[in-house]
Amino acid sequence: MDKKLNNDIQIFLIGGNSTIGQAIIKGLKKKYSNHNEIGVTSFARNQTEFKNLGDVIYVKNYIESILHIKEVKLKNPNLKIIVIISFGVLVEEKNDISFYNNLTHHLDVNTFQPLKILSVLKPIDSFLEVHLVSSILADFIRPSLYSYSFSKSFLEILLKNEFYGENNMDNLYIWKPAYVASKLNEGRGSSFIKTNPEKIEKIVSITKSGGFLYIPKFTAILTRVAKNLSSVIKLIDRKSKKYESDI
Numbered sequence: 001m002d003k004k005l006n007n008d009i010q011i012f013l014i015g016g017n018s019t020i021g022q023a024i025i026k027g028l029k030k031k032y033s034n035h036n037e038i039g040v041t042s043f044a045r046n047q048t049e050f051k052n053l054g055d056v057i058y059v060k061n062y063i064e065s066i067l068h069i070k071e072v073k074l075k076n077p078n079l080k081i082i083v084i085i086s087f088g089v090l091v092e093e094k095n096d097i098s099f100y101n102n103l104t105h106h107l108d109v110n111t112f113q114p115l116k117i118l119s120v121l122k123p124i125d126s127f128l129e130v131h132l133v134s135s136i137l138a139d140f141i142r143p144s145l146y147s148y149s150f151s152k153s154f155l156e157i158l159l160k161n162e163f164y165g166e167n168n169m170d171n172l173y174i175w176k177p178a179y180v181a182s183k184l185n186e187g188r189g190s191s192f193i194k195t196n197p198e199k200i201e202k203i204v205s206i207t208k209s210g211g212f213l214y215i216p217k218f219t220a221i222l223t224r225v226a227k228n229l230s231s232v233i234k235l236i237d238r239k240s241k242k243y244e245s246d247i
Contacts (some may be wrong), residue, residue: 008037008127009138010072011082013067016042016052019182020133020247021086022177023197025053027131027204028082028129035080043068062087062113066120073126085114086133090148103147110151124163124172125201129210131173132159133247136193138176138215139223156212170209175200177215182247193219244245 013021021042029038040054042138043065047058053153059065073081089109091102114132124130137145157173163172179194195215203215214220 004142009035009037009056009080009082010039010041010076011084012065012069013040013042013084014051014062014086015085015133015247016044016056017046018133018247019085019197020177020180020200021084022053023129024084024086024133024204027198027201028204030208031202036065041068063117063120066117069121080128082129082131083127084131084133085117086131086245087113088133088148090145092144093146099147103150106147106151107154110148111158112152113157115157115162118159118163128169129171129173131175134176134212136176136178136219136223145230164167170211173210174212175204175215176219177214178219180247193222198247 011025011028013025015021016185021170025040032038042052042056043062044052045059045062057065057068064189069081069083072079077087081110082241087109089104089106093156118124118130118132121127121130126198137149137150137193138156141153151243159174165198177200178201181194200215203213207213214223
């Protein structure tokens with residue numbers, strides 16, 4: 001058995017009701033199982049029947065969580081901190097919903113709020129790891145989910161301009177999972193490209209360096225094909241419903 005390390009780790013999940021976020025926590029616990037203690041604090045906006053891992057702090061807006069994280073970091077300079085950002089909105093394009101309002105809502109929640117949190121966390125390399133949940137739909141536009149796809153794509157463009165190119169960015173993990181059965185996807189049919197929390201947990205536990213990371217890995221190839229073949233996009237496109245949740 002590996003010798004336990006003395007330095008403790010604290011994991012903060014911004015998006016406490018997130019299925020993917022909690023799978024990442026489980027993977028990180030396996031990854032750092034040789035550490036003495038791993039604490040977990042989840043930030044959530046509302047109470048649900050979802051069983052959160054660790055302590056739960058309820059906030060009105062997720063940007064509030066940064067004040068708590070920075071306070072913990074200031075009081076415990078030797079504590080190794082991991083931050084996971086996993087929340088979002090997914091609203092299908094419908095005739096009875098204003099496209100402008102729908103797109104604006106997606107950009108606010110899926111693009112600008114996570115980017116603002118990441119910007120406040122700077123310097124990123126002062127944390128042990130920072131994880132952000134994106135989507136394979138950032139790579140191509142699904143007609144019924146145009147606003148969602150565009151908001152994820154724009155987030156990744158801004159991330160590349162804002163963070164990539166800086167030194168020591170190996171600890172920024174941008175996860176791009178396929179369809180996951182979660183609250184966010186409630187009522188939507190499963191795509192033939194899909195994954196699950198168990199697979200996410202396993203991949204997180206063995207991934208040593210950050211970057212843009214696809215789950216499953218082969219979807220990186222499929223998304224390149226989908227960009228150029230509209231028939232492929234129509235094939236994987238499925239009806240969805242209005243829902244806002246942690247991812």
